[in-house]
Amino acid sequence: MQYPEPIAKLIDSYMKLPGIGSKTATRLAFYTIDMRTDDVDAFAKSLVAAKHDLHYCSICGNITDDDPCEICRDSGRDQGTILVVEQPKDVMSIDRTGDYHGLYHVLHGVLSPIDGRGPDDLNIASLIKRLQANATVHEVIVATNATPEGEATAQYLSRLIKPAGIKVTRLAHGLAVGSDIEYADEMTLLKAVEGRTEL
């Protein structure tokens, strides 16, 4: 006996999502059948809308349903600073702190020779063009992840941008707020000591 076709297809679809195996997909599919019809229809519609109505901002590369995006259009933001992130969702993470009021630029990845990803595969050319076109930018903050690839990408960008007389900075490394020294790894502790601040 096989599952009826509609449910087998739905299980297949759920399995295409990251981190969802056949057991979870089956559970989600049966759950879906018991959901309210309204909710399922809205879910289907939002999937299609997210795929078809969203695209990348032609200036910063962030995900948007308008072009340029809300942030690039906002003349109230500090036009002198650009914060560079790996992924669109990082923009939201930084913006949620409420402390940064400049512009963003999304690379859509990091340099990774192992995966065959070089500078041309990232959204770097448009960043350089932006800096050349806009003389008001005085600082580029590189907020790539604290991974080896993120560090290498930050170094690469720094070497590329600094000669133009623009300040290039990197997010601080150190202990996470609320974390125990006991559980911090050696590299993090090393960076935390190096970057100590005066009280």
Add this chain to the structure above:
Amino acid sequence: MQYPEPIAKLIDSYMKLPGIGSKTATRLAFYTIDMRTDDVDAFAKSLVAAKHDLHYCSICGNITDDDPCEICRDSGRDQGTILVVEQPKDVMSIDRTGDYHGLYHVLHGVLSPIDGRGPDDLNIASLIKRLQANATVHEVIVATNATPEGEATAQYLSRLIKPAGIKVTRLAHGLAVGSDIEYADEMTLLKAVEGRTEL
């Protein structure tokens, strides 16, 4: 800054699924945007199809896109045995063993006074009708879960069906195949000793 509306709606939809919080929902939503358009469209279609094309079999209560379901229509199956399960997905779990060739009946839940679920909320009346209409049934196997509610439901069904002269059996309790005695709980070990078989 807020997420663009299409992505905010998709995150909301993912969060309606069981076990998916806002972080996972956000990750899935961004993943969806990078999926192939074909796959997203197929996903949306399969959601709608699963909700609208599937219903419960009027005989056994299993999920089906036909009525009666594939199993109830199959005259090659042993018409003398009915195996009673809690949920439609349990039918597939049992059938996959390939060792049971009788019919099924899906209760859609178990008796649970705490949740206010009594016999009338389960698919029990139709089981009794089935047994009355079909004199060939000589055994009902109760395959509810090995939980207190599952046991209580099994006892209830047994008291209801036995007076009609039909044999009522329950799945065996014991050690899971491949498991260590060291990690088995006391109740399971007790049942395993009680139900020991001769070699």
